[in-house]
Amino acid sequence: MINSGRQLGTSRFKPKEEEGKKGAWMLTFTDLVSLMLTFFVMLFSMSTVQIDKWDAITDSLSTTLNPNKVEAVATATADFNISTVFRQRAINLEYLQAVLEEKVEKDEVLGRSMIQLLDDRLLISLPGDLLFTRGSKTLSTRATDSMLKIGDVLRHVSNQVVITGHTDPQPATGSDYASNWELSLFRAIAVGNALRKSGFSQEFLAYGYGDSGYDQLPAIPEEKKQALARRVDIMVLQTGVLK
Missing domain, CATH: 3.30.1330.60 (OmpA-like domain)
Known part of the structure; x- marks a missing residue:
C-alpha cells in the first residue's frame, strides 16, 4: 500500500514538470523577437531622417511627456507694438x-x-x-x-x-x-x-x-x-x- 502510494504521488506531479519543459521555448522566442526588434530599430536609426519632421515629433513627445513644463513667454522686440501705438485725436x-x-x-x-x-x-x-x-x-x-x-x-x-x-x-x-x-x-x-x-x-x-x-x-x-x-x-x- 505504501509503495503504491508513492507511485501515485509520482504520477500526480509528472504532468506539471513536462508542461514546464514544453513552455521553455517561449523564452527563446521572446529573445529572438527582441533581437529582431533591436535590429530593425538600428536600421531605422541609420537611415536618413527628415529633420523638420523629427523635430516636430520630439516637440510633440516633449509636450506630451512633460505637461507641467512652463513655456517661455515671448516678449515684444519691435519698437512699436499694439500697446505702445497711439493715434492723435482726429477732427470731424x-x-x-x-x-x-x-x-x-x-x-x-x-x-x-x-x-x-x-x-x-x-x-x-x-x-x-x-x-x-x-x-x-x-x-x-x-x-x-x-x-x-x-x-x-x-x-x-x-x-x-x-x-x-x-x-x-x-x-x-x-x-x-x-x-x-x-x-x-x-x-x-x-x-x-x-x-x-x-x-x-x-x-x-x-x-x-x-x-x-x-x-x-x-x-x-x-x-x-x-x-x-x-x-x-x-x-x-x-x-x-x-x-
Missing part, C-alpha cells in the same frame, strides 16, 4: 469741410477745386493746370500762395493726410523725369512741401499714380477728361496720425 471731417470751403471760396486757384466728403475721407481735388505749367513739376507762385491757405487750416488738425498726383495719358516730355508716374509723384511732393511752408508739420504720405486712373473717370468730352486727369488730390482721413 464735416466741420473741416465747412472751414475749407469758406477759406478757398474766393481764391483764384482753390475756388475751382473740388471738395468732397466721402465715407472715410475728405477729398480736395486741385486742378493741375492751375498749379503747374504744362509738363512741369514746380508749383507756380500763384499756386504756392494758394497752398498756404490750405496749409493754414490743416496745420491745426491731427488727421492723417495723403497726397496723390495724377496725369493724363500723354507721354511725359520733361527732362527731369522719365514717365508720367514720376511726374505725378513729383507734383504730389511739391504740394506737400508747399503745405509745410504754412506751418503744416505733420508727416504726410505722397503717392504718384500717373495715368493709371484715367479709365475710371466719367464719360465726358476728351479735352475735359484729360484736364480732370491732370490733378493733385489731398485726402484728409478720418483717423489721426500716429504719436
Whole structure:
C-alpha cells in the first residue's frame, strides 16, 4: 500500500514538470523577437531622417511627456507694438469741410477745386493746370500762395493726410523725369512741401499714380477728361496720425 502510494504521488506531479519543459521555448522566442526588434530599430536609426519632421515629433513627445513644463513667454522686440501705438485725436471731417470751403471760396486757384466728403475721407481735388505749367513739376507762385491757405487750416488738425498726383495719358516730355508716374509723384511732393511752408508739420504720405486712373473717370468730352486727369488730390482721413 505504501509503495503504491508513492507511485501515485509520482504520477500526480509528472504532468506539471513536462508542461514546464514544453513552455521553455517561449523564452527563446521572446529573445529572438527582441533581437529582431533591436535590429530593425538600428536600421531605422541609420537611415536618413527628415529633420523638420523629427523635430516636430520630439516637440510633440516633449509636450506630451512633460505637461507641467512652463513655456517661455515671448516678449515684444519691435519698437512699436499694439500697446505702445497711439493715434492723435482726429477732427470731424464735416466741420473741416465747412472751414475749407469758406477759406478757398474766393481764391483764384482753390475756388475751382473740388471738395468732397466721402465715407472715410475728405477729398480736395486741385486742378493741375492751375498749379503747374504744362509738363512741369514746380508749383507756380500763384499756386504756392494758394497752398498756404490750405496749409493754414490743416496745420491745426491731427488727421492723417495723403497726397496723390495724377496725369493724363500723354507721354511725359520733361527732362527731369522719365514717365508720367514720376511726374505725378513729383507734383504730389511739391504740394506737400508747399503745405509745410504754412506751418503744416505733420508727416504726410505722397503717392504718384500717373495715368493709371484715367479709365475710371466719367464719360465726358476728351479735352475735359484729360484736364480732370491732370490733378493733385489731398485726402484728409478720418483717423489721426500716429504719436
